[in-house]
Amino acid sequence: MEKRSVTTFAGKPVTLLGHEVKVGDKAPAFTCVKQDLTPFSLADVEGKVKLVSVVPSVDTGVCELQTVRFNQEAGKLADTAVITISCDLPFAQGRFCAAKGIDNAVVVSDYNGHHFGLAYGFLIEELMLLNRGIVVIDKDDVVRYVEYVAENTEHPDYDKALEAARALL
Template identity: 40%
Template sequence: MATVTLKGNPINTIGTLPETGSKSPGFSLTKGDLSNVHLDDYKGSKVVFNIFPSVDTGTCAQSVRQFNKEAAQLENTKVLCVSKDLPFAQARFCGAEGIENVEMLSDFRDGNFGKAFGLEFVDGPLKSLHSRAVVVLDEEGKVIYTEQVAETVDEPNYKAALEVLMDA
C-alpha cells in the first residue's frame, strides 16, 4: 500500500507500483472504439503510462496536454493516458483539445489495470479511481521508470520520465 495526499490529506492505494527492472503486469484496457488492448499489443515499442484519476480535472488534463506535446518528439514510443473515465469522455476531451499524439485508454470495465499496477485508491474521496503516476516500459515490457506522485494535485516529473527513454 502506498500513501499519497489529496490537498494534504492522506489517502491510500491498493498496493505499490511495479519495481524497476520487473516485467510489467498484464492488463486489458478499453480504447475509444470500445475495443480492448493488452500489454502484448505494445511489444516492440517503448511505453509511457500517464496515469491519473480523471481527465475532467485541471492537473489530469494538463498532464495529457504535456505528454501529447512531448510524444510528438519521441521515436518508437507510445504514450498511453490511463484513467477510469469513460472512453466517451476521453474522446470528447481529446477532440476539444486537439490531442492526437497520445492514446487514451480506460480502465472502467473491471479496474484490472489499477489493481495490477497498485494504483487504485482504497479510501478517501477518490476511492476506486487511480492515483497519479507515471510508469515507463522498454520495448520488451520491462519497467524502467516509475513515479508515484506524492500529492495528487501535483503534476508528474515529465522531464525525468522522458529522460529515461533516451537511455533505454
C-alpha cells in the same frame, strides 16, 4: 490484496490497492478500454518503449495539463507509445481528446475492472480512481521508471520520465 498508504489526494491520506511495481519488474499484463470500447493491452504496442501516464481524471486541471504535455511529447518520441490511463468513461475521454487535439497519445480507460490500477498498484481505494504517476517500460516489457506522486494535486516529474524514455531509444 496489497494496500499502501503512501500518497494523498487534496491533502487527505488515501490507500493504494494492488501490487506496487518497481524498476526491474516485468511489466504486468493489463487490459483497458479504448474510446471505441475495444480492448487495449500492452500487446497492442509490443516492441515499443511505453510511457504510461496515469491520471485520476482528464476532467481536472492537472490531469488535463499532464495529458496535453505527454501528447505533445509523443510526437517527438520515435518508436515510443505514449499511453494515458484514467478511470474516466471512454465516451468522456473521446470528448476530451477531440476538444484538446490529443492525437499522438493513446488514451484508455481503466473503469471496467481496474485491471491496470490493481496490476500496477495505482488504484485509490477510497475513490476508485487512479493515483497520478508515470511508468516507463522498455521494448522487452521491463519497468525502467516508476513514479507514484505523493500528492495527487501535484504534477509528476515530466523531465525524469522523459529522460528515462529517451534513454531506452
